[in-house]
Amino acid sequence: MKPRPRRDTIVAGCAVGCAAVAVVAICLGSTGWRSPWAWTAMVGELRAPRVLLGGLVGAALAVAGVVMQAVLHNELADPYVLGISGGASAAAVASLALCPGLAPGPAAAAGATGAALLVRGLARGPHDPTRLLLAGVAVGSILASATGAILVLAPGSQLLRSSTSWLFGGLGTPPWSALVAPAVAVGLAVAWLTAQATRIDRLTLGADVAAALGVAVARLRRRLLIAAVVLTALAVAASGLIGFVGLIAPHAARRLVGEGHRHLIGAAALIGALLVMAADCVARTAFAPRELPVGLVTASLGGPLFLWQLQRGAR
Amino acid sequence: MTPAAPRPALEATGLAVGRRGAAVLTGVELSVQPGERLALVGANGSGKTTLLRALAGLEPPLAGALRWDGGALPHGGARVRAVGVLFQGEPASRFTVRELVTLGLGLDAPPSPAARRRVDDALALAELAALADRPCATLSGGEAQRALVARAVVAAPRLVLLDEPTNHLDPAGRAMVEALVDRLRGHPRGAIAVVIATHDLALAAGCDRVALLHAGRIAALGPPARVLAPALLAAALGVEVRRLDDPDGGPPLFRVIAPRPRAPEAAA
Numbered sequence: 001m002k003p004r005p006r007r008d009t010i011v012a013g014c015a016v017g018c019a020a021v022a023v024v025a026i027c028l029g030s031t032g033w034r035s036p037w038a039w040t041a042m043v044g045e046l047r048a049p050r051v052l053l054g055g056l057v058g059a060a061l062a063v064a065g066v067v068m069q070a071v072l073h074n075e076l077a078d079p080y081v082l083g084i085s086g087g088a089s090a091a092a093v094a095s096l097a098l099c100p101g102l103a104p105g106p107a108a109a110a111g112a113t114g115a116a117l118l119v120r121g122l123a124r125g126p127h128d129p130t131r132l133l134l135a136g137v138a139v140g141s142i143l144a145s146a147t148g149a150i151l152v153l154a155p156g157s158q159l160l161r162s163s164t165s166w167l168f169g170g171l172g173t174p175p176w177s178a179l180v181a182p183a184v185a186v187g188l189a190v191a192w193l194t195a196q197a198t199r200i201d202r203l204t205l206g207a208d209v210a211a212a213l214g215v216a217v218a219r220l221r222r223r224l225l226i227a228a229v230v231l232t233a234l235a236v237a238a239s240g241l242i243g244f245v246g247l248i249a250p251h252a253a254r255r256l257v258g259e260g261h262r263h264l265i266g267a268a269a270l271i272g273a274l275l276v277m278a279a280d281c282v283a284r285t286a287f288a289p290r291e292l293p294v295g296l297v298t299a300s301l302g303g304p305l306f307l308w309q310l311q312r313g314a315r
Numbered sequence: 316m317t318p319a320a321p322r323p324a325l326e327a328t329g330l331a332v333g334r335r336g337a338a339v340l341t342g343v344e345l346s347v348q349p350g351e352r353l354a355l356v357g358a359n360g361s362g363k364t365t366l367l368r369a370l371a372g373l374e375p376p377l378a379g380a381l382r383w384d385g386g387a388l389p390h391g392g393a394r395v396r397a398v399g400v401l402f403q404g405e406p407a408s409r410f411t412v413r414e415l416v417t418l419g420l421g422l423d424a425p426p427s428p429a430a431r432r433r434v435d436d437a438l439a440l441a442e443l444a445a446l447a448d449r450p451c452a453t454l455s456g457g458e459a460q461r462a463l464v465a466r467a468v469v470a471a472p473r474l475v476l477l478d479e480p481t482n483h484l485d486p487a488g489r490a491m492v493e494a495l496v497d498r499l500r501g502h503p504r505g506a507i508a509v510v511i512a513t514h515d516l517a518l519a520a521g522c523d524r525v526a527l528l529h530a531g532r533i534a535a536l537g538p539p540a541r542v543l544a545p546a547l548l549a550a551a552l553g554v555e556v557r558r559l560d561d562p563d564g565g566p567p568l569f570r571v572i573a574p575r576p577r578a579p580e581a582a583a
Contacts, residue, residue, distance in 0.1 A: 195423075202418050205408055211373055212400040214392040214421035259409045262425065 007263045010256050014270035018055070021274050025051040025281040030288035046173055053174045054280040054294070055273035056182040057239045058249070060231040062272025063189055065246030066253070066264060067228040070200050071221050072129040079232040079246035082136040086143030087115025088236040093147050093163045097154045104166055105237035112233040115139055120225070127207070127221055169242035169295030171280055182234050189227050190269055196220070197262035204259070242279075242295045244302035245272050251309060275302070322385045324349045324474045324508035325370060329379035332362065332369040338377055339365045342532050349473065350506025352496075354519035354539075357528030358552050363512035364403065366528070367476050370510060371400045384473045392421030399467030403478040403512075407454065412462045413438065413447040419466035437469035440502075441495055457488020464495055471502060477511045481518055493518060516543060516556070516569040527551050543569070 026047050027034050034043055064079035072081070080088075091111020092104035119139050123131040147167075151160055193200070199220055202210040207217050235242070249272035250264070256271075257263040279297040286292060323346045330343035339362040347353050355363045368374040369381065372388040383397050399419070408415060417426055417434050426434065438444045441461040451459055460480060467475050480496065481489045496518075499507045511522065519525050525542040527535040529551035535542045548556040548569075555572040 198418065198423055198425075201410070201414075202421075205418070206402075206405065208368075208373055208402060209400075209405060212371055212394070212398070212402075213418060214390075214394040216391075254409075258411070258414075260414060 007257045007260075011263055011266050011270070014253075014256070014267050014274070018270045018274045018277075021277050021281075022051055022055060025054075025277045028281055028285060030284050030291075049174050049176050049179060050171050051277055051280065053179055053182065053238055054171050054276040056179060056186050057171070057235045057242065058245050058272035058274070058276030059186050059269040060182060060189070060235040060272075061242060061246040061276075062249030062253070062268040063186070063193065063265060064228040064231040064235070065272075066250045066261070066268045067193065067200075067224050067231075068246075069250055070204050070261070071224050071228070072133060073204070073206070074129060074133065075251070076247070077133070078244075079228060079235070080140075080241070080243075081133065082119045082229070083115035083139035083143060084112045084136075084229065084232050084236070085241055086140035086147070087111040087113075087118075088233075088241065089147040089167055090143040090150070092166055092236075092240070093150045093159070096162050096166070097150055097159050100158070100162070104240075108166075108240070109233040109237035111143075112236050113229060115143060116225075116229045127218065165293055166240040167295075168293030169240040169298070170291075170293050171239050174238070178238065182238055185231060185234050186269065189231055190265055193224075193227065193265045194262060196224075197260065197265065200224070200261040201259070240293075240295065242276060243299045244306070245275050245298050248302045248306050248309075249275060251306070255309065321349055323347060323382075324351075324384055325510070326382045326385075327370070327379065330369065330376050330381060331378035332365050332374060333377050334365060334374070336377070338531070340528065340531055340533070341378070343379070344533070345526070345536075347474065347508045347510060349508055350500055351524070352500070352509045352511065352522040354522040354525045355510065355512040355528060356514070356516070356519050356525055356543075356551070361528040361551070362531070363528055364478055367400075367478050367510065367512050370474075371398055371476050392423060395419060395421035395470040396472055397474065399470065399472040399475040399507075401460075401463050401467045401475070401477040401480055403482065405463060407452040407459050409450055409452055411448050411450055412443055412454070412465075415451055415462055416443075416465045416469050419469040421470060433469055433471075437465040440468070440498055441465035442491065455488065457484050457491055460484060460488065460492050461495055464492065468499060468502070468507065471505060472507065473505075474508045474510070475499065477509065477513075479513055479515075480511060481513065481515045489515075493521070497521075516548075517566055519543060520566040520569070539566075543567075 026043060029047055061079050068077040068079055068081055069075055088108040088111045092108035095102060095104045095107035119132065119135045123135040151163060199215050202213045202215045203220060211217050250268045252271050253264050253268035257267045275298060279301060280294045283292040283294045283297045325347040327343050327345040331338050331341040333339045355366060357363050369376055388394055388397055413434060416437050420430055422430060438447050441464060443461055443465060446458060451462055454462065480492050484492060496509060499509055513519055520539045520543055522539060524537060525539045526533050527542050527547055534551055535547050545556050545558060557570040557572060559568040559570060561567060
């Protein structure tokens with residue numbers, strides 16, 4: 001009976017690490033280190049909500065990544081794979097071009113959801129992961145070219161600047177109220193998915209095997225896809241596109257706790273949260289007072305980390 | 316009043332099965348008793364796997380009726396106590412052997428101590444206790460196949476369906492899988508009926524009955540000594556088969572001589 005306590009301990013360790021990174025990220029900023037005991041308005045109103053939103057976005061992307069990989073039977077799947085990044089970018093850039101005063105988040109969430117529905121509609125019929133992935137790639141590239149066309153053809157250079165910071169991800173200075181929807185969604189999703197863990201485990205063995213093992217495959221897949229799209233749309237609305245977290249966090253979590261989704265969901269959520277909080281801390285401080293888009297940091301740190309993991313796995 | 320005959324573990328009446336609406340097999344009449352072992356033999360494309368999928372409840376029949384233990388298949392996790400399935404060519408997962416076998420219980424919650432004991436029993440039955448914590452992807456072909464059989468039987472179903480259980484195995488792996496299938500007959504939780512789709516004629520010869528699939532129907536059904544006769548096999552498989560009986564009473568060996576030349580076109 002050894003494995004279970006060990007995995008619980010690892011997940012608890014991830015939680016402790018996550019909390020430690022959150023504290024450091026709140027204390028550390030472009031203006032230097034503030035002791036956690038000296039809670040100023042700047043810390044309370046600017047840094048703390050931003051750091052926690054980063055954690056929620058990271059958790060949402062990581063959990064959505066785990067779900068997409070399970071549903072599509074593909075370890076390279078990430079939350080954006082079903083044309084979602086293309087839909088979110090096109091809608092966000094269009095919103096910035098047409099209504100520059102409005103935050104692009106809601107439009108991005110709508111674009112992400114719309115693209116996912118379009119991809120599902122195009123790949124209708126019996127569930128086929130390959131068709132879904134190919135439809136996602138096609139829709140994603142069409143929408144990416146639409147995004148490029150808007151950026152090039154729209155007058156003025158302001159759009160390019162504001163869009164870039166959105167396309168590479170940025171957490172901005174969110175009010176506390178901006179945390180409510182992502183917090184509720186992530187909490188509900190992690191609880192529900194953990195309750196579905198052994199069904200998801202069986203689903204990863206293939207549709208026929210899962211059906212023979214008592215899983216209502218079509219219904220489970222539909223619900224999982226909806227959960228992943230909602231989580232991704234909320235993340236995109238809050239922070240733009242933050243690449244690599246939804247791919248690397250599930251893989252890192254698998255290395256730590258194995259394949260079983262009972263521990264994998266929670267571990268991935270915590271690792272995703274940790275990654276985005278740490279990356280955002282680097283983004284705020286590395287070239288202070290200028291800020292890097294957080295997505296650049298996750299990709300530039302995540303890429304080498306991922307390669308290192310692959311090398312270790314090959315040995 | 317005479318005592319009631321035991322309820323068949325599986326009963327098919329007037330069954331037609333196929334893929335995407337096109338019938339592959341029709342007029343299937345089958346009844347498998349608890350503890351009985353039935354082999355499905357036929358050439359590639361004769362419908363063995365299609366029939367097995369229908370018997371597993373994964374493909375609705377095009378016509379006719381199927382009854383498992385006298386009724387319909389239960390929904391949800393209870394299904395694994397009615398039918399266990401070994402699929403052909405299932406890729407190795409990254410679960411450990413113990414995790415894989417535990418999934419065969421169809422549980423929606425973490426396993427109870429009693430459930431863990433059942434997993435231990437199934438691992439012991441498949442002689443996999445020493446490998447329980449190894450990832451399945453690191454097992455040999457024979458070990459992986461035994462792990463999948465253990466997953467199919469861990470819930471002690473009334474019926475187990477095995478699709479090509481000895482395919483691609485070396486002689487030792489094949490012998491161990493065959494011995495495992497033998498042990499299912501004396502399963503401590505009750506007799507398990509086993510239906511095996513196979514090209515392995517020696518494995519079929521060790522079963523209680525054989526169904527020979529040919530030309531879209533069950534061409535012959537009966538004890539192996541009658542159905543695995545050279546003339547019937549030649550017609551169904553298109554090969555000349557020589558049967559070598561074991562003087563010690565063991566299952567016979569089959570020597571496939573050569574594909575028979577096609578019958579000349581239009582003998583007129």
